[in-house]
Amino acid sequence: MKAVSIYIHIPFCIRKCLYCDFLSAPAGSQEMENYVEALCSEIRKESKSYVNYTVQTIFIGGGTPSVLPGRSIEQILKAVCEFYHVDQDCEISMEINPGTVTSDKLVYWKRAGINRLSIGLQSAVDQELKALGRIHTVQDFLDTYASVVKSGFDNINIDLMSAIPKQSLSSYRGTLEMITHLTPMPAHISAYSLIVEEGTPFYESAPELPDEDCEREMYKITGDFLRSMGYHQYEISNYARTGFECRHNKVYWQRGNYVGFGVGAASMVENVRFRNTEITENYVNHFLGKVSQEKEEVPVRESVQKLSVEEQMEEFMFLGLRMTKGISEKLFFEQFGRTVEQVYPGIVDEFCRKGLLCRKIDPKTGERWIALTRWGIDVSNVVMAEFLLT
Numbered sequence: 001m002k003a004v005s006i007y008i009h010i011p012f013c014i015r016k017c018l019y020c021d022f023l024s025a026p027a028g029s030q031e032m033e034n035y036v037e038a039l040c041s042e043i044r045k046e047s048k049s050y051v052n053y054t055v056q057t058i059f060i061g062g063g064t065p066s067v068l069p070g071r072s073i074e075q076i077l078k079a080v081c082e083f084y085h086v087d088q089d090c091e092i093s094m095e096i097n098p099g100t101v102t103s104d105k106l107v108y109w110k111r112a113g114i115n116r117l118s119i120g121l122q123s124a125v126d127q128e129l130k131a132l133g134r135i136h137t138v139q140d141f142l143d144t145y146a147s148v149v150k151s152g153f154d155n156i157n158i159d160l161m162s163a164i165p166k167q168s169l170s171s172y173r174g175t176l177e178m179i180t181h182l183t184p185m186p187a188h189i190s191a192y193s194l195i196v197e198e199g200t201p202f203y204e205s206a207p208e209l210p211d212e213d214c215e216r217e218m219y220k221i222t223g224d225f226l227r228s229m230g231y232h233q234y235e236i237s238n239y240a241r242t243g244f245e246c247r248h249n250k251v252y253w254q255r256g257n258y259v260g261f262g263v264g265a266a267s268m269v270e271n272v273r274f275r276n277t278e279i280t281e282n283y284v285n286h287f288l289g290k291v292s293q294e295k296e297e298v299p300v301r302e303s304v305q306k307l308s309v310e311e312q313m314e315e316f317m318f319l320g321l322r323m324t325k326g327i328s329e330k331l332f333f334e335q336f337g338r339t340v341e342q343v344y345p346g347i348v349d350e351f352c353r354k355g356l357l358c359r360k361i362d363p364k365t366g367e368r369w370i371a372l373t374r375w376g377i378d379v380s381n382v383v384m385a386e387f388l389l390t
């Protein structure tokens with residue numbers, strides 16, 4: 001059996017945050033119910049393409065999946081377990097937001113098999129949360145964390161954001177200190193810088209943000225501080241306690257197979273990339289069989305693209321280099337029949353000389369790896385650009 005991961009998109013939120021360009025919006029209970037029905041229908045219909053695959057990880061993301069009633073999450077995961085071979089040891093993650101979690105929902109999630117929760121905190125300063133347009137306070141987060149722990153979840157990620165309006169180096173450090181002094185300590189921390197995307201309220205209002213030097217310093221503090229607290233950085237923006245790296249995200253960076261269900265969900269299976277429509281109405285109508293006779297149905301699956309070998313090699317390099325372990329030269333050769341040096345003559349050596357990349361040898365296996373250095377991570381975009389072939 002081959003391995004596949006599943007991503008399930010829930011496009012609902014209580015309210016739109018000011019910086020958000022994700023596919024999400026507020027919705028009523030009927031709309032949510034119809035969406036869940038459509039999702040289960042897609043999961044069922046697509047299953048015939050995956051009879052020879054075992055599901056290794058499932059990730060329910062959004063949006064805010066925790067706005068759905070607990071029984072809906074159970075219904076979705078039941079559909080997956082009924083129609084796919086789900087590995088006994090499957091990592092099943094779900095994103096949740098403070099202010100949307102109840103003890104009742106936690107019972108459903110646990111019973112449905114969820115074994116990893118990712119909490120969107122972003123900042124442990126109320127003023128900063130307000131500036132981001134988040135719906136919750138720091139106290140809401142603390143209540144959520146306590147109830148999640150009480151329900152028996154021990155694999156918990158916390159999402160943080162740096163370089164946000166009204167944030168200073170010391171307030172950011174305060175956020176890091178607060179979350180690492182929780183009991184128990186979170187297993188995993190994702191820390192991203194705010195990016196102001198076109199089309200968001202932030203793009204229009206252009207709030208004052210910490211400058212680039214401050215942003216770089218925040219990134220440095222994140223690594224230094226979290227390392228001192230026992231986390232290891234395994235990807236540019238991700239830190240984990242031993243044994244708690246997110247297996248699902250590693251599938252993306254290592255170019256494993258994944259299939260996305262739900263509106264706008266992206267997939268990559270056997271080097272073919274495809275994506276569902278981003279229009280929820282079309283998605284729901286299609287999977288609930290509600291397309292009117294007069295209207296021509298809009299295709300629900302968009303942009304199917306078979307990756308060329310060059311594109312696969314590019315992705316191998318720039319997704320793999322996001323991980324601090326880097327890329328395996330042996331694996332590159334096994335997948336493409338050519339060495340990294342043959343495809344990218346001189347590039348690795350040049351970046352090694354400049355101190356942006358380094359070569360490592362695994363003492364146990366003798367396998368050779370290429371990875372970004374700490375400085376290389378700072379300017380990773382420049383390094384990655386050199387691995388483009390197309």
Ligand code: SF4
Nearest residue numbers: 013016017020024063
């Ligand atoms: S909670 Fe997340 S997905 Fe929802 S609006 Fe805020 S940033 Fe966007």
